Amino acid sequence: MKRIAIQGTLGSFHDIAAHRYFEGEDIELICCATFEDVFKSIRHDSQVIGMLAIENTIAGSLLYNNELLRQSGTQIIGEHKLRISHSFVCLPEEDWDDITEVNSHPIALMQCREFLSQHPNIKVVEGEDTALSAEIIKKEHLKGHAAICSKAAAELYGMKVLQEGIETNKHNFTRFLVVADPWQVDELNRHRNREPNKASLVFTLPHTEGSLSQVLSILSFYRINLTKIQSLPIIGREWEYQFYVDVMFDQLLRYKQALAAISPLTKELKILGEYEDGKSTL
Numbered sequence: 001m002k003r004i005a006i007q008g009t010l011g012s013f014h015d016i017a018a019h020r021y022f023e024g025e026d027i028e029l030i031c032c033a034t035f036e037d038v039f040k041s042i043r044h045d046s047q048v049i050g051m052l053a054i055e056n057t058i059a060g061s062l063l064y065n066n067e068l069l070r071q072s073g074t075q076i077i078g079e080h081k082l083r084i085s086h087s088f089v090c091l092p093e094e095d096w097d098d099i100t101e102v103n104s105h106p107i108a109l110m111q112c113r114e115f116l117s118q119h120p121n122i123k124v125v126e127g128e129d130t131a132l133s134a135e136i137i138k139k140e141h142l143k144g145h146a147a148i149c150s151k152a153a154a155e156l157y158g159m160k161v162l163q164e165g166i167e168t169n170k171h172n173f174t175r176f177l178v179v180a181d182p183w184q185v186d187e188l189n190r191h192r193n194r195e196p197n198k199a200s201l202v203f204t205l206p207h208t209e210g211s212l213s214q215v216l217s218i219l220s221f222y223r224i225n226l227t228k229i230q231s232l233p234i235i236g237r238e239w240e241y242q243f244y245v246d247v248m249f250d251q252l253l254r255y256k257q258a259l260a261a262i263s264p265l266t267k268e269l270k271i272l273g274e275y276e277d278g279k280s281t282l
Contacts, residue, residue, distance in 0.1 A: 005030040005041035005050045011131035011153030013084060017176040018051045020281050021080040033128065035065055039072040046181040049188070050074065056084070056174045059107050061230050066244050069177070069272060070202050075185045076273025078178040078194070081280040086112050086167045089134055089159040090146045096162060101125055103133040104148035112148055115166040122146070134159050173280060179273070196274040198227075199255065201245045203266035204234065212243070215262045222258035224249050242268075248277060 002025060006014035009031045018027060030048065032038045038050045052069075055061040069076070086108055090099055101123040102109075102116070108130050109116065116124060127133040131153035137145045138157045147159070154161050177200075180188055205211040219226055228246035233239075249255035263269055 001026040001028055003028045003030055003045070003048045005032055005038045005048050007032050007035050007038055007052060008129040009132045009135060011134070011150060011156040012129055013082060013131075013150060013174060014051055014053065014176070015131070016150060016152060017080050017082045017174075020082065021051070021078060021176070021178060021278075035068055039068060039074065042072070042074055042179070042181055046183060048181075049077075049184075050179040051176055052179065053174050054079075054177045055228075056107065056111075056172070058111055058169050058172055063230070063232060066202075066230065066232060069179065070242075070244075070270065072179070073182065074179040075182050076177050076200055076275050077180050077185055077188050078192070078275050079198075079278035080176045080178070081173050081278050082176060083281065084111070084167065084172045084174050085150070085165050086130075086148050087151045087154055087161050088115070088146055088148060088163045088166050089154040089161050091137065091141065091143065092158065092160045094143065094160065098144055099146045099162075100144040102146045102148060103127045103137065105130050105133070108148050111167045111169070111172060114168040115163075131156070175278070177273075178275075194276040196252065196276055197250060198246065198248045198277045199274045200272040201247065201259075201269065202242055202272055203245075203262075203269040204240065204242050205266060207240060211265065214265055218261045218265075219247065219258055222254050222261070224255060224258045244272075 004018045004027050006018055008014045030041050035052055038052055041048045042050050052065055053062055054065055103125045106126045130149035133147035134149045134153045134157045137147055225248040227248055230244040231241040233241055
């Protein structure tokens with residue numbers, strides 16, 4: 001049985017993504033309050049696998065998770081892209097006229113901004129997690145409270161669904177990364193029998209004219225598809241940045257040649273993981 005550390009509680013979107021990625025396998029979830037706790041679980045037990053959101057098609061990148069991943073020393077072994085659909089839920093005996101407050105994670109609230117604007121009399125309160133908001137309302141029997149969470153969470157905690165699909169944009173996907181201790185990577189990859197065609201890299205560049213364009217030109221020359229580039233400032237080094245890059249390739253050798261070519265132009269080049277491009281699920 002695999003032990004998977006997630007941020008959030010049972011019924012959360014991390015829970016759903018973990019079960020979709022490891023579909024058909026026996027897994028045990030370790031529910032963590034924060035993303036830092038996910039990496040602490042891996043440090044405590046190298047057999048634990050972590051799953052964490054890294055970007056959303058509406059909210060963008062979770063920048064802090066990029067830095068946590070780099071500092072953790074873990075390796076990305078896979079990814080999963082999950083369609084995010086939010087539901088408005090309440091206690092079973094209540095209805096629309098009873099609701100005075102809604103609780104959820106701030107990103108979920110942002111993704112349902114148009115729906116919330118149609119209910120200006122309902123107070124919006126941020127919480128730690130979507131599913132946890134539903135769990136607390138049910139456990140503490142908080143009358144007048146609603147939660148925004150997945151339909152699965154509503155069913156798990158016995159909540160009443162007042163409306164489904166309340167997210168503003170119906171093309172709302174979150175990309176989750178699957179991470180593991182480097183010593184476990186080869187064994188996990190052999191077990192899943194997957195060939196890498198994607199990689200996540202991080203590097204810094206000298207503060208000189210054209211340094212980034214040179215790297216991008218080399219990647220283009222080797223026909224490496226750049227799917228994401230994200231810059232983050234380096235704390236304590238003014239106006240210097242780390243670049244987080246995702247690339248895709250159809251030939252492993254050509255990807256390795258591209259890495260060798262850009263290496264002399266970069267500083268602190270680190271491979272965060274080489275893995276198979278993740279599929280999307282509804």
